[in-house]
Amino acid sequence: MRTVRVSRDKARFGYGEGGTIIEIADPLPPRYWDHPANAWSPLLSSRIPGLEGVAIKYEGSHLSGSFKDRIMAATLGELLAREPHCPGVVVPSSGNAAVSAAALCARAGLPMVAIVPAATPQERILPVLARGALVVRFGEGPSQSYALADQLAESLGFFRLYSTFASPWAEWSCRSLGREIAAQAGNVSRLVAPVSAGPVLIGTANGLREAGRDIPPLVAVQAAGCAPIAAAFASGAQEVSPWDGAVETAAAAIADRLAGYPQDGTRVLEAVRGSGGSVEAVTDAELAQARAALFAHDGIDAEFSACAGIAWLRRPETPKVEGTVCVVTASGFKHTFAGDVPSSPAAPSPLRHRLESFFARLSEPAVLLD
Structure with missing residues (x-):
């Protein structure tokens, strides 16, 4: 996949001739990443059993709750x-880009x-409408x-506010992630991130390089129900083809067929292979378990799709590498506002017994929830 780098002042929306991806050669200005008081998002050491040594770059702390704030603010x-x-x-x-832009x-x-896919849940649309934007439902997926947005x-x-290549x-602004990680972390030996089109992973890697770090092995993680980049990696293909099967995943934020712009996937594929990394696919069951683990052990409320990296890292066969950074x-x-939350583990039985004994003495009923 040919990538052409241009100066910041010459950057324009769209692909180049033959679908060439245009990237900005100039470093990201400090005003987009250098925050004197604190970073845009924290880097947290995970307490999930088996993930000791994994640092979580949690992007839910942004104004709109996702890393798309980086893209929309810079764009x-x-x-x-x-x-x-x-x-x-x-x-x-x-969902996320629209909330951020709104x-x-x-x-x-x-x-x-x-413009959102027709099946987008109402809870993803309401935060956009509440900020005064107009919302149009159209089509099966992002492609x-x-x-329609082009038309x-x-x-x-x-103007088009897109988060693809x-x-x-899009990629340029995500370099702020790499810049922050370089300041927050010691050794970064592996970088893991959920991927749809891919600017978040490529931008983070380029940000690390701008900060003087080597680019570590990159791991792009997709949902198995729509994984065009993972399919190309597994088959040894040199280019990514659009996903032509059914989209069978609830991970809507990373379920992109890449129809019309498969070169985005090829850009990721080449970068991952060049780094010595891999592209993985996780099931919805693994995503649900990862979300529950983040709640229970790290106190993190993460979007279903955003848990893809954690889902892969939790597999017993995934190599444990000290210095792994995973972007959530x-x-x-x-999900939470819609009542879609995993059940938490029951309190230890001795504590439950003490609470029940205490509540039994009250004059008004108290209900201990599970």
Whole structure:
């Protein structure tokens, strides 16, 4: 996959000739990553049994609850510096990018239209509507949302806020993750992240390099029910083909067929192989177990899709590597508000017995919940 690097001032939306991916050669300016008080997100040592030594870069602490704030903040910042009278933006999204863009557009007073797949749950849409954006349901998945967004942006004269490699600012802005990790962590011996199109993993790796670190083995993790990059890696293919089977996963944020832009997947495939890493696929059952483990042991409410790296790391056969950093890309608040939460382990029986004895003496009933 050919990648062309251009100066920041020459970066433009879209792919180059023949689908070439355009990346920005200039380093990410400190204003997008150098925060004197604290980083955009914490780096936490996991307490999940078997994951000792794994550092979690938890991206749920952003204004809108996901790493997409990095992409939208940098992209909108660059856009408004060039076009201060921008009439509005169009955002194709399965949820997180739309929430992030809506938060920033509300602060900037910009009109916004989000295009989401038809089956997007209401809990992913309400935070967008609450911030004043318009939402359109369309198509089966992200690929169709992007296609309609292209047409709508052209018709309205609106700017495209995308989080695929079609936007050179997507990968560029994710370098802030690598910059922060370089400042927060000691040795980074392996970098693991959930992947849809892939700018989060590539950007983080490039950010580490900008900070003077070597790029470690990269592990991209997808949902088994829609895993075009993992399929190409497993088969030894040199290029990624769009996923042509049924999409059978609840991990909507990383379930992208890559129809129309498979070169994004090929960019990830080449980077992973070049680093000595791998592309993995995890089941929905493993994702659910990983989300429950993050709640129970690390106190982290993570989005279902964001748990992909943790799900892979929890496999008994996954090599344990000291210095592993795993990016958990988003908060699970949308699931939690909808009541979709794993049950927590019951309290130890001696404590339950003491509580029940205490409550039995009260004049008003107290119900101990499980």
